[in-house]
Amino acid sequence: MPPVQSAFRALADPTRRDILVMLRDRDLTIAEVAENFEMTRAAVKKHLTVLSDGGLITTRTRGRARLNTLNPTGIGPVMDWLKYFDMFWDDRLAKLKSEIEKDKT
Amino acid sequence: MPPVQSAFRALADPTRRDILVMLRDRDLTIAEVAENFEMTRAAVKKHLTVLSDGGLITTRTRGRARLNTLNPTGIGPVMDWLKYFDMFWDDRLAKLKSEIEKDKT
DNA sequence: TTGACATGATACTATTCGGTATCATAAAAG
DNA sequence: CTTTTATGATACCGAATAGTATCATGTCAA
Missing domain, CATH: 1.10.10.10 (Winged helix-like DNA-binding domain superfamily/Winged helix DNA-binding domain)
Structure with missing residues (x-):
């Protein structure tokens, strides 16, 4: 495995x-x-x-x-795998927050 | 769950x-x-x-x-859980490396 | 050596899990 | 409306998993 x-x-x-x-x-x-x-x-x-x-x-x-x-x-391999998404998800999260902010105005 | x-x-x-x-x-x-x-x-x-x-x-x-x-x-809950160890494991890893360095000399 | 203690290993059971097959439902196309 | 297409739901099967019970092995102490 x-x-x-x-x-x-x-x-x-x-x-x-x-x-x-x-x-x-x-x-x-x-x-x-x-x-x-x-x-x-x-x-x-x-x-x-x-x-x-x-x-x-x-x-x-x-x-x-x-x-x-x-x-x-x-934990290395696990963190490496997750970090691959973390970058992407950070980006998505930022977009999500900005959308929420935009809706508020 | x-x-x-x-x-x-x-x-x-x-x-x-x-x-x-x-x-x-x-x-x-x-x-x-x-x-x-x-x-x-x-x-x-x-x-x-x-x-x-x-x-x-x-x-x-x-x-x-x-x-x-x-x-x-x-991925938040997963990263949060893992980071709890990451700090610790980073610390351990640093010690491990210093041990290896010490053995080299 | 003998006995007590901590672990290793195996066989067995119940449940969960990954997958298939099948049928029902809902929407787009004509 | 009828047909096609995409999904939802359920029942079922085989393999893997989590757990127990039991016995074998190895080490410490007297």
Whole structure:
């Protein structure tokens, strides 16, 4: 799966986005992430795998635990794709605003 | 479904992102969008509905045709959510780069 | 070594999703 | 009015997805 697709796919689930928010504060083990959800560790592990496939997190082993960390480069493809539209949408938005202004007068 | 969720959901499918790319050039009817894919108009229509639910496009009727247009404000919630990480990830990336530089010396 | 703990992996289930086929509705053309 | 064209809506199918349950593996501590 192309990087941009796996990343968008990973971001599409609210649980996974919540996990990313948690990891912003500090690195967490699977068990620590799972404490914050009402689902099994196995389910959380699956979400972490999807996030890893999407390049949004990296994992490293520390003893018998496994730490999950935000990947600083992971959001790149997503931002690049969106910025392509952002320019266009900024332009459109400006036109929209000027239309509204024109209607007011 | 909360706006940010329906928007991320809409962006998760490659066909729907391709549709957004097409609509960047000009507004298109359902039939015109469907010409570019090897699937039925009904399938394309479903994708357009998901994009509309996500606030990424708007539709207006012109006679018996229905024009699909990029919504300039639609990407807002998505960008806002991502920017929350972008700051953080920019910071991390800077640290990562400085680490690499340090290793070089 | 033995036991406890954290994770990995697999099989299984219910739901969602992408897609097709089909029929109904509405507008333009003659 | 009748026909054609563009879309709307619904039922259905197969694949992917999110989740659980269960068992295997590996590591820390005593």
